[in-house]
Amino acid sequence: MTGKRNGICEIITIGDELLIGQVINTNASWMGEQLSLSGLQLKRVTSIGDNNQQILDALHDAVTRAEFVFITGGLGPTADDITKPALCEFFGTQLVYNEEAFQQVKALFQRRGMEVSDRNKAQAMLPENCHPVQNENGTAPGMWFEKDSAVIVSMPGVPFEMKAMFENQVIPKVMAMVNKGHILHKTIMTNGIGESSLADIIKDWEQALPINFKLAYLPQPGMVRLRLSGSGIDRNELEQTMNTLVTKLIPLISDYVFGYDNDTLEEIVGDLLKKSNKTIGTAESCTGGYLAHLITSISGSSAYFRGSVIAYANEIKTSALRVNESDIAKYGAVSKEVVEAMAIGLQKKFNVNYALATSGVAGPDGGTPEKPVGTIWIALATDKGVQSEKFQFGEHRGRNIRRSALSALNMLRIELLKVM
Amino acid sequence: MTGKRNGICEIITIGDELLIGQVINTNASWMGEQLSLSGLQLKRVTSIGDNNQQILDALHDAVTRAEFVFITGGLGPTADDITKPALCEFFGTQLVYNEEAFQQVKALFQRRGMEVSDRNKAQAMLPENCHPVQNENGTAPGMWFEKDSAVIVSMPGVPFEMKAMFENQVIPKVMAMVNKGHILHKTIMTNGIGESSLADIIKDWEQALPINFKLAYLPQPGMVRLRLSGSGIDRNELEQTMNTLVTKLIPLISDYVFGYDNDTLEEIVGDLLKKSNKTIGTAESCTGGYLAHLITSISGSSAYFRGSVIAYANEIKTSALRVNESDIAKYGAVSKEVVEAMAIGLQKKFNVNYALATSGVAGPDGGTPEKPVGTIWIALATDKGVQSEKFQFGEHRGRNIRRSALSALNMLRIELLKVM
Numbered sequence: 047m048t049g050k051r052n053g054i055c056e057i058i059t060i061g062d063e064l065l066i067g068q069v070i071n072t073n074a075s076w077m078g079e080q081l082s083l084s085g086l087q088l089k090r091v092t093s094i095g096d097n098n099q100q101i102l103d104a105l106h107d108a109v110t111r112a113e114f115v116f117i118t119g120g121l122g123p124t125a126d127d128i129t130k131p132a133l134c135e136f137f138g139t140q141l142v143y144n145e146e147a148f149q150q151v152k153a154l155f156q157r158r159g160m161e162v163s164d165r166n167k168a169q170a171m172l173p174e175n176c177h178p179v180q181n182e183n184g185t186a187p188g189m190w191f192e193k194d195s196a197v198i199v200s201m202p203g204v205p206f207e208m209k210a211m212f213e214n215q216v217i218p219k220v221m222a223m224v225n226k227g228h229i230l231h232k233t234i235m236t237n238g239i240g241e242s243s244l245a246d247i248i249k250d251w252e253q254a255l256p257i258n259f260k261l262a263y264l265p266q267p268g269m270v271r272l273r274l275s276g277s278g279i280d281r282n283e284l285e286q287t288m289n290t291l292v293t294k295l296i297p298l299i300s301d302y303v304f305g306y307d308n309d310t311l312e313e314i315v316g317d318l319l320k321k322s323n324k325t326i327g328t329a330e331s332c333t334g335g336y337l338a339h340l341i342t343s344i345s346g347s348s349a350y351f352r353g354s355v356i357a358y359a360n361e362i363k364t365s366a367l368r369v370n371e372s373d374i375a376k377y378g379a380v381s382k383e384v385v386e387a388m389a390i391g392l393q394k395k396f397n398v399n400y401a402l403a404t405s406g407v408a409g410p411d412g413g414t415p416e417k418p419v420g421t422i423w424i425a426l427a428t429d430k431g432v433q434s435e436k437f438q439f440g441e442h443r444g445r446n447i448r449r450s451a452l453s454a455l456n457m458l459r460i461e462l463l464k465v466m
Numbered sequence: 467m468t469g470k471r472n473g474i475c476e477i478i479t480i481g482d483e484l485l486i487g488q489v490i491n492t493n494a495s496w497m498g499e500q501l502s503l504s505g506l507q508l509k510r511v512t513s514i515g516d517n518n519q520q521i522l523d524a525l526h527d528a529v530t531r532a533e534f535v536f537i538t539g540g541l542g543p544t545a546d547d548i549t550k551p552a553l554c555e556f557f558g559t560q561l562v563y564n565e566e567a568f569q570q571v572k573a574l575f576q577r578r579g580m581e582v583s584d585r586n587k588a589q590a591m592l593p594e595n596c597h598p599v600q601n602e603n604g605t606a607p608g609m610w611f612e613k614d615s616a617v618i619v620s621m622p623g624v625p626f627e628m629k630a631m632f633e634n635q636v637i638p639k640v641m642a643m644v645n646k647g648h649i650l651h652k653t654i655m656t657n658g659i660g661e662s663s664l665a666d667i668i669k670d671w672e673q674a675l676p677i678n679f680k681l682a683y684l685p686q687p688g689m690v691r692l693r694l695s696g697s698g699i700d701r702n703e704l705e706q707t708m709n710t711l712v713t714k715l716i717p718l719i720s721d722y723v724f725g726y727d728n729d730t731l732e733e734i735v736g737d738l739l740k741k742s743n744k745t746i747g748t749a750e751s752c753t754g755g756y757l758a759h760l761i762t763s764i765s766g767s768s769a770y771f772r773g774s775v776i777a778y779a780n781e782i783k784t785s786a787l788r789v790n791e792s793d794i795a796k797y798g799a800v801s802k803e804v805v806e807a808m809a810i811g812l813q814k815k816f817n818v819n820y821a822l823a824t825s826g827v828a829g830p831d832g833g834t835p836e837k838p839v840g841t842i843w844i845a846l847a848t849d850k851g852v853q854s855e856k857f858q859f860g861e862h863r864g865r866n867i868r869r870s871a872l873s874a875l876n877m878l879r880i881e882l883l884k885v886m
Contacts, residue, residue, distance in 0.1 A: 064498070064511070065498050065511065066499060066502035066508070067495040067496060067497070067498035067499025067500070067507045068499070068682065069495070070492055075487040075489070075491060078484070078485045079486060079488070082487060088485045088486070090514050090520070091484070091514075092512050093512075094509070204844045231486065233488070238672070242586065262481075264488070273483065273488065275482070322763060330755075333759075334759055334762025334763070334767075335755035335756065335757070335759040335761075335762060335774060335776070336751075336759040336762075337772055339756040339759045341755075342756075342776075342778065342867075343864065345829070346831065347778075348778055348779070351754075351778050352778055352779040352782055353777050353778045353786070355773065355774070355775055355776075355786075356758045356762075356774035357773050358762065358768055358770040359768070361817075362773040367817075388599070410766070416857075418579065420578070438579065441578070441776075442603065442626070443765055447763070
């Protein structure tokens with residue numbers, strides 16, 4: 047064992063199914079998150095097929111760059127699994143019977159009340175230079191190798207087998223070998239402003255960031271996430287700097303920030319409604335039920351969500367929501383007057399504290415010169431009256447629907463914060 | 467331009483957010499699927515951070531192995547996007563103003579009624595040796611490079627920008643440069659049957675497949691896709707064999723097949739409603755608006771969709787849908803009696819030909835021994851009466867909601883086929 051390491055890691059994921067798009071590589075992103083949370087630095091993920099030469103090439107390259115190389119996949123009992131022979135070739139060694147690994151497989155089978163088959167016995171044949179890593183949830187043991195200054199760990203590709211092994215055994219062993227600083231991340235979730243406008247507003251703050259802090263803009267339809275990452279030796283100092291930076295940032299963009307890290311608008315709004323003991327309903331035209339869907343995607347939403355009227359046809363706006371026919375004729379269905387009447391109508395009908403209403407041209411058809419595709423009106427009825435706002439989104443129907451629903455939730459969030 | 471290529475590809479995805487697990491690399495799997503469907507061979511995916519040296523190293527390695535290297539990420543207008551300078555360094559060139567790229571950005575902004583900012587103008591600065599690739603959905607143009615025998619294409623990381631660019635412009639240009647046989651795919655979409663039951667029914671058909679044809683089972687919540695792929699030199703022969711195989715398969719599973727290739731249930735049902743000149747509405751409890759959202763996600767759905775009542779609270783089931791309070795008390799909200807009354811109530815109220823209703827325990831809370839999480843009732847009211855069916859799905863809220871909505875659409879599809 048050489049001296050302390052810095053925690054530079056790479057991942058190699060093996061499997062044809064990852065390359066042809068049949069399986070999404072969630073293992074790599076999960077492992078990346080664990081490494082990052084442990085302050086280790088993942089530098090590269092390489093995804094290759096079930097091919098001996100590709101495995102050898104990828105391994106050879108990875109050990110020249112990284113101190114720790116984590117391999118997943120290709121360890122099952124079936125014929126297409128070829129990682130073990132490739133590892134033998136890479137280390138110039140051979141498969142030998144490993145009693146420790148066999149006892150682990152046997153114990154697993156006994157817990158499940160099953161007999162060990164010859165196929166399973168073959169799984170205890172491991173490269174001579176490895177230490178077996180226990181698989182709590184399956185029959186393929188992991189393998190821990192050390193060669194020169196590099197550590198190579200091979201794990202199964204089945205997510206729940208890999209995850210238990212990585213979390214409970216691999217990471218602790220790695221952490222004991224690493225001489226490392228800390229990495230902290232804070233993600234600020236914003237709605238209602240684009241990436242470039244946000245960048246303009248916070249330009250001075252961003253340029254004054256300490257050298258060990260980095261900012262990333264992560265846009266999605268209807269929101270931009272700002273991820274601030276800092277690295278350093280002293281964790282307390284790092285946390286203090288992070289807090290100071292975030293405290294300076296938030297006032298610049300407070301109108302747009304709705305949460306942090308993995309928060310969603312529908313969760314945040316749900317929490318606020320629960321805390322204030324208020325109820326909500328929606329009257330939807332252009333969002334067509336998507337706003338209600340977001341609200342009810344949260345478990346426990348029945349505590350505050352009572353129901354909705356989706357009024358796609360104008361006759362339903364008049365019959366179910368009591369919108370005046372003459373207003374629709376005069377102003378059009380996509381108008382301040384109609385969307386406010388929808389919100390008020392729903393609020394009364396369903397006896398809710400808050401009612402959100404949407405009416406717009408989601409597209410791709412139905413636009414006019416005065417109201418092009420992407421024109422959306424959103425209204426919020428409260429116990430003090432009704433407010434509304436006009437938005438101009440883009441050309442893509444699905445994104446217009448999502449942006450409309452998120453903007454509606456944000457309007458409600460801002461109102462809920464005022465009264466709390 | 468050198469001679470014809472064999473279609474060997476690699477992907478490089480750039481972004482710290484991919485390495486720390488904040489974003490799952492769905493771009494790579496989607497591109498992998500597109501390449502595979504086009505008969506191109508994806509050999510490796512490399513995922514690296516926003517780091518100049520890492521980009522240079524990854525590019526350098528990739529061009530020694532692959533004929534086509536596709537890069538995503540790092541092209542936005544903000545300071546953390548560093549792909550362009552890295553590409554300049556790699557090719558030993560510099561950024562120059564590209565009029566073609568600027569006109570594309572300008573046209574996009576004009577369509578959206580917005581002014582081009584200086585920041586956006588900077589996006590038309592491109593490496594001198596590249597051809598811009600149009601971005602239909604955003605401001606960062608793609609870049610097509612050729613160097614020695616390798617083609618390198620840089621695309622934005624925002625999925626819907628990348629996807630349109632890759633599908634409509636990059637793949638066709640690549641295919642024109644590749645010397646290959648033909649690959650045909652046909653995907654059969656099924657609903658209402660699991661993967662293993664499907665495999666049992668079509669076992670004999672599957673075993674008799676010609677050696678140049680492969681079948682893949684692609685399960686998703688609420689549906690299983692069967693993808694049949696054939697490869698060969700003679701395209702006509704391949705098409706004939708494909709037709710013969712599909713013609714033999716369909717009668718075995720006709721109850722479950724709802725469409726082909728990229729068909730969705732909401733499109734198929736929408737087409738059938740349009741053709742039969744009928745209208746639809748929904749009365750939703752457990753699906754909470756998701757069923758209406760699926761229906762209205764289809765452009766032009768206002769021709770047949772009139773509206774919905776989302777009745778989460780029981781009082782709304784009685785007040786807005788005229789369900790008897792005594793039925794809810796006697797049978798519970800999740801029951802045949804209540805879901806049928808919801809469908810009939812909506813049908814009358816909104817004056818529609820068909821009304822779909824859902825009531826169930828989406829979970830994770832609210833289950834009882836008699837009605838565990840995943841118990842869902844679905845009803846369909848037609849002009850001949852009302853029918854209903856009970857389903858038992860799983861424990862995951864989001865999947866239960868999706869499976870319920872798809873099962874409801876399938877119930878309507880089968881009914882519509884009967885009367886046409």
